[in-house]
Amino acid sequence: MDTTIQAPLILSFETSGETGGVALYRERLLGEIVLSGAETYSRRLLPAVDFLLEHLGLSLSEVSVLAVSIGPGSFTGLRIGLATVKGLALALKKPVVAVESLAALAALFRESSCPLCPVFDARRGEVYAALYRFKDQDLETLMPPSVLSPDVLCERIESPTIFLGEGLRVYGSFFQEKLGPKFIPAPGHLREARASSVAYLAERKVKAGEFADPETLVPLYLRPSEAERKKGLKNV
Structure with missing residues (x-):
């Protein structure tokens, strides 16, 4: 049997x-x-x-x-x-x-050693965002899902971080200018x-x-x- x-x-x-x-x-x-x-x-x-x-x-x-x-x-x-x-x-x-x-978005980068920042456009000048990091194959939450301004989000980025999500369509250039080398955009095929x-x-x-x-x-x-x-x- x-x-x-x-x-x-x-x-x-x-x-x-x-x-x-x-x-x-x-x-x-x-x-x-x-x-x-x-x-x-x-x-x-x-x-x-x-x-x-x-x-x-x-x-x-x-x-x-x-x-x-x-x-x-x-x-x-x-x-x-x-x-x-x-x-x-x-x-x-x-x-x-x-x-x-946002956690599902971050899971696209399971092998990354960098923090992960999935972002959605929340309208009215705000974004939905969170910060994660993979630790021993488990997704660790560094900042829970939040609604906040792009400026405030940038203040919470302390090291080179992979950004992904539809929010990059609206705020990608802003993050690049504001964060410089700390902003790492996900490649197009892993961004959505x-x-x-x-x-x-x-x-x-x-x-x-x-x-x-x-x-x-x-x-x-x-x-x-x-x-x-x-x-x-x-x-x-």
């Missing part, structure tokens, strides 16, 4: 920014579809999942775990990703793992969010038994949405 225990098949979703997608992962990346552009994720996520499963000869019933990037990032994108995963979790009765968006990186961190959470309750899981916004802010102003 074959008593081999197969590793979990993880279906992951990344929708925190303009670039995201879906991936299937079982100890290694089996397949990934990268989605980018202005078209809403609500029209593209499930067709991408169907395409990926079909071309890998797999079915949704074989998926063991659903993983989702929870933010910070685009409010609309995060809501779509989370709603999709919650719906699938309910229909398939599968467990869910939540992964912070990836569902495969979400799956990589999710696999570690599965092994540690760190699952999320899909009924109570909410996005990590860090600040109120524009609609919530306007509503608050009306109530003042």
